[in-house]
Amino acid sequence: MEKKTKQNEAVEIRWHGRGGQGAKTACLLLADVAFNSGKHVQGFPEYGPERMGAPITAYNRITDEPCKVHSNIYHPDYVVVVDETLLGTVDVTKGIKDGGALIINSKKEPEEIREMLPEYKGKICAVDAEKISMETLGKNYPNTPMLAAAVKVSHVIDQEQFIRDMEESFRHKFSHKPEVVEGNMKALKKSMEEVKVS
Amino acid sequence: MAIRDRMSGNEAIAMAMKQINPDVMGAFPITPSTEIPQYFSEYIANGLVDTDFVAVESEHSAMSVCMGASAAGARAVTATSSAGLALMWELLYVAASSRLPITMAVVNRALTGPININNDHSDSMGARDSGWLQMYAETNQEAYDNFIQGILISEACRLPIMICQDGFITSHGVSNIELIEDEKVREFVGEYQPENYLLKHENPLAVGPYGTSPYYMEIKRQQAQAMKDAMPVIRDVAEKFEEMTGRSYGFFEEYRMDDAEVALVVIGSSAGTGKEAVDRLRAEGKKVGLIKLRVFRPFPRIPLAEAMCKVKAVAIMDKAESFSNSGGPLFNEARNSLYDLEDKPYAVNYIYGLGGRDITVEDFYDIYQDLFVIYDNDDPGDVYRYIGVRDSRFL
């Protein structure tokens, strides 16, 4: 029997971050926006006793039909790395599917990152989420730009609808702070423009 | 119109509780069920429910509060996991023998030894002889649907019920769900109207006697009957639920069992992963099926045996050890149920997924492969097996 590795038609995404940085939140946000676009979604962090700063992993499955599989994701289409410093400690490219991509929060050019990952042959996308976040929000909240980059690269949902949905979601979430909505929307769009692909 | 939404299994249970609007909730936090009382506390803080939430100092007291409230005539709910369920142990038996309806969300987690916060079924499986009804969910949707049905089943049977789902896998995994409108849920669960209760105006009630030997066994026999009588109640409530939602529930679900040659029996979220393996194997022309057990107490002995008898070899999956040296709890009961049948399949046991060990579609492929070997060779081999464990003999 031939072993297949992934649920039919699913787009599978793995997130790497550190506890407290918002990788889990970004993962759940992606589930939210994909849900809003009519998809079936799963968003689930891998849980242990980790505390702030420890490497954490979270997963998304996004499908047109209900997702049945309840295992972790070993062969993701996309991997999003919210914290560049994880490159030295976590095998972030492990199992990435042919045709997939690594999406990383970094000031470096994708080629420079490729030098750090000699074994990895797939696509690398880099976006300076920290810079974008500092420029637009005045604080380092990398998860919004990283979410936008993931949507841009993965095409998992329609981008214009994504922007509309996020705006609505931010307006709801920050109804008492409209300036935050604007900053977040800027961060989102900037990230989609600036993400570099190699 | 059903409400399309997405949420975690814990949020789904809290939502069901909110819609049910129980009288009393007694709860103490324990991973991974903690979010349930947290969400519920927010509903209380915002005046969305009428419930008296008793934030107790232990799970032992959580169950005590539920027993007191239930005996008093109130609808009582709680949620727990693992060591929390273990701390309630003594009281589980008391609640069941006093025939107090209580609906408890159990977010399954491994029991300590060593400490581990991840999923397996050792907590609720350990409580399988406590006299509680037990239902298990594959998805957040099923956890939500089971909880709403559980209220009615528990009250109609006068037995407490555990509504189980897999810790983290569904409890913290966000996915799509169809919610029922609040008013429909309230109409479905109705008002709790016990015949006798502590606060009744017409007569007092005394609960929890000393049962001397001349009475104890009769009381237990009656309790056993209640478990037996729960079978039609569970069926009737499921029918009523299907009328409301279109979603149908039985004691178990048969997945692609028609013409299947081999099958597996599994509980909880892993059933979904198993179904994916079935789909792919079916696409390759292999005749495989799957049975997902929803109701473990009462154990649907006869219908389950009949379903298993459709195939030649069956793998019975246990996400709990029972250290019996003869397989896990589900295996022993499921295999036992085959005993009286003439044309029975080979039945083997797989212990899997302990303490959060992941089980993948590939693992299920391997199990089906094993089943075909058993079928082809007409020999079950060792029936007590592990899958997903590192074993030096196989390196």
Place this chain on the structure above:
Amino acid sequence: MKRRAQDINEHSTWQDMTVGAEIFEPATSLLVNTGDWRIMKPVFKEDKCKHCMLCIPYCPDSSIPVKDGKRLDFDYMHCKGCGICVKVCPFGAIDFVKEVK
């Protein structure tokens, strides 16, 4: 459910037990004769009694009835003959004698 405690006994079948072994009527222990536990027996001497009521709250078995301000004779079906009342009576209105069966 109409079963009464008086109808339940050591010959009752499991079908005849109340659900959950609950009892939905008050004070059914009055059906129980604990008077036969007595070795000693308190005897009420009405003529000496001043109806001060001191003996009443000291009785662990609620076996000294009171009616219209008067202390009545013992409830011998439930009195276990502990003798506390004998000792607390300031007027010697209770004798304590060997029980004769």
Place this chain on the structure above:
Amino acid sequence: MAYNLKKEVEKKERLVGGHRLCAGCGAGVAVRGVLRALEPEDKAVVANATSCLEVSTFMYPYTAYEDSYIHTAFENAAATLSGVEAAYKVMKKKGKIPDTFKFIAFGGDGGTYDIGLQSLSGAMERGHDLVYVCYDNEAYMNTGIQRSSSTPRFADATTSPVGSVSPGKIQNKKNLTEIIAAHNIPYAAQTTFIGNFKDLHEKAHKAIYTKGASFLNVLSPCPRGWRYEAEDLAEICQLAVDTCVWPLYEIEDGKWRLTYEPKRKKPVEEFLAKQGRFKHMFEPGNEWMIENTQEYVDKEWEKLLKKCK
């Protein structure tokens, strides 16, 4: 309203005869005394920790209570009653309960000082509108007179027996009333059976009718465990208070008040000598035990007097 024994004993009995407590048991006297403080128009739910009282007063199918009653386990009477009280609040608000109910839990010292302390502390801290009554007979009588944390020093109990190298129980009695008072509940008190029951009655009435969590600790002698003649109950209790072994006091809204001060503080020997569990203390060479006990009682009494000033 002034206490009137004659009037009180006319009330309908709420713990009836036919229960299976030992002849002369203090628990029955305690429960009757507390329940008598209920106003006749009010109903009650009695909760009970597993204990002598529990196995004796609701042996299927015979309940000795006029009121509703619930027993679930040994260590959780306070939590169980918390659930009943929570249900009452909600159901009352919903208009489902026409009556006024009061909530009273009874536990022995085992179920209160020891195995049930956590559950009791939780219920007191949460402030449920209930009364927890400990009928304190200073050992685990239900299982055969094993020592508890309430057993006084030198008492001969079956798990702290007097032997050639052991003087009986080594440790002093735990001061549970103070522990519970430290929860800052509105009412806590100690009492026992003396005189015309005025002290017990008034405290029980206050405890029942004070809003919030209340606690009563009732010294309830056990003739079998303490080894005295059952008929001597009243005398034993009087000696306990006159020697200041068991002082009577209450703490109302944080204010400590002595409710009984002996005219002449009697030496502890008078209390000890009546009971077989202290018999060895009177053997030659064991005088130090009596001295030690006297010192301890004096010290505790002085501490209490300061608090009550």
